[in-house]
Amino acid sequence: MRSGDGLIVRVRLTGGDLIPDRAAALAEAARRFGNGLVDLTSRANLQMRGVSDETLQPLLDRLAELSLLDASAAAEQVRNVIASPLAGLDPSAPIDIQPLIRALELRLIGNERFHFLPAKFGFLLDGGGVLPLDGVEADIALRAEVDGHFRLEAGGETLGWVRAEEALEAALGVAERFLALRQPDESRMRDVVGRLLNEAQQPSPPSGEGGPTKSGRMGCGPLATSFPVGVLLADHTPSPVASQRHLPHLVKKAAAPSRLAGPHPAGFFTAAAPFGRLDAGQLEGLAAIAARHGATLRLTPWRSILLAPLAVDVTTQVSSLGLVVDPGDPRLAIAACPGSPSCLSGEAPAQADAARLAPVLAGFVERGASVHVSGCAKGCARRAPASITLVGQGGRYGIAFDADSKAPSETEPMSLGELMAFLTKRLTENSFKSSDHV
Ligand code: SF4
Structure with missing residues (x-):
């Protein structure tokens, strides 16, 4: 994609996994073929910035050497899967989703029908455990429950529960229904989910009348009815405990994953990049720390990088790279896109x-504001409403x-200086209450 500072090249990492050698190689490539800046995306991918028309092909050649280049653009685009960053490394996870991640990617790549899914259409695999993906959105999501079942969601709506061994077929079946039901101007599951739910409430067509060859029954959830996705969804009603998120006591005490930084008692370390951007030197530094301690790197959908597993505290080492290691750092609660001049559309x-605004915004963040x-x-940096949007x-x-x-401004547009004065006044007048604005 062309941007204000050159071409942006996305590197899609399966499960966000980045072994230290590859991370160091990517850092070197970002410096050699781009402007040395790397963005972490909300889909746990990595984007190199400032690539020129001349350096694009050498960069692609280098990515191929690193086994990070797909066979085609369509194959790269379709494997849009966010997974739990601790997949395979978290013994408290109710379901180990590690084997499912690549399996889902391969099914998406291997079936050309799925190449017609819109560019941003994405899947989510949440194994639960200490870092559940609560609040992370996807068109089709499988979220682990405590008893070997996934909650199957489409466009944010729960469709039902499915046994772990049938989860992949169920998710792909929903994707097939999306392709069948969508109109040309509809690109996300939320555009179609109403019709999908209606369809599920219709009686199954009798066999031999041209309907789907197989239909499944949902035995629980809002749709205790036939659901023609071509798979049998589990006849299973989670118990009241099971239907809650796993380990509720742990989750309640834990900071929101998007606000994580520093060491975690479960044996990993979160290095957060301010506003999701780091430079090649910082990525190289993280790779070296991970290699030294036998850890791997995992990109998260919260624009941070985990080092795991880790038995030692690496706060001093990561902090010396200029990355965020303090969960109280206000920058963790601020979403900011590159803006101008990096983005051609940027007006600021x-x-x-x-x-620059972080010190004054810290006062709002302390009161719970986003x-x-x-x-x-x-x-681009945040679709959901925020307490304060500039x-x-x-x-x-x-x-x-x-x-x-997209909301209209509540004031005349202000310069940065005027904005600082306005926010400081709001804060000192105590006219901002977190209960109103969180
Ligand atoms: S929000 Fe606007 S300025 Fe920011 S990255 Fe997106 S298009 Fe560019």
Whole structure:
């Protein structure tokens, strides 16, 4: 993709997994073929920035040497799968999703029908455990329950529960129904899920009348009825305990994963990149620390990198790289896109300004606020509303509360200095209450 600072090249990592040698090689490639900056995305991918037309092919050749280049663009695009960052490394996870991740990718690549899925259509595999993917959205999601079942979701709606060994077929069956039901202008599951639910409530067509060759029954959830996705969903009603997220006591005490930074008692370390951006030296540094301690690196959908498993505290080493290691750092609660000049659509340097505003925004964050600084109304860094949303408009910022980036500004657009004064006044007047704005 072309951007204000050159081409952006996405590297899609299966399960976000990045062994130290590959991380070091990618850092070297980012420096050699791009401008040395690397973005972490909310789909746990990595993007190299500042690649030129001349350096693109050598970069692709290097990615091929590292076994990080797909056979085709379609194959790369279709394997849009977010997985639990601790997959295979978390003994408390109710289901080990590690084998499912690549299996799902291979099924998506291998069946050309799925290549017609829209570009942003994505899957999610949540094994639960100490880092559940609660709040991370996907078109089709499988979320582990305590008793060997996944909750199957489409467009955020629970369709039912499915046994682990049937989960892949169930998810792919829903993807097939999406392709069958979608209109040309519909690109996300949420556009179609209403019709999918309606379809599920219709009686199964009698066999031999041209309906689906197989139909499954949902034995639980909102759809105790036939559901023609071509798989048999489990006749299973989770117990009240099982239907809650696993390990509720642990989850309740834990910080939201998006706010994690530093060491974790479960034996991993979170290195958070301010606003999801790091440079080649920082990536190299993380690779060296991981290699030294026998850990691997895992990218998260919260724009951070985990080092796991880890028996030692590496806070000092990671902190010396300039990465966020303090869960109280206000930058963890601020979403900011690159903005201008990196993005051609940017009307303000969102990321640079977010860093400047962080000290004053810290006061709001302490009261539980979320903040979104966007270079334009498109709002790439955050789709959900934030307590405070700042949107670039011709070099200034509009501001809206409890709104997304498309909401109209509640004030005249302000310069950065005016914005600082406005926010400081709001804070000292105590006219911002977290209960109103979280
Ligand atoms: S929100 Fe606007 S400025 Fe920011 S990355 Fe997206 S298109 Fe670019």
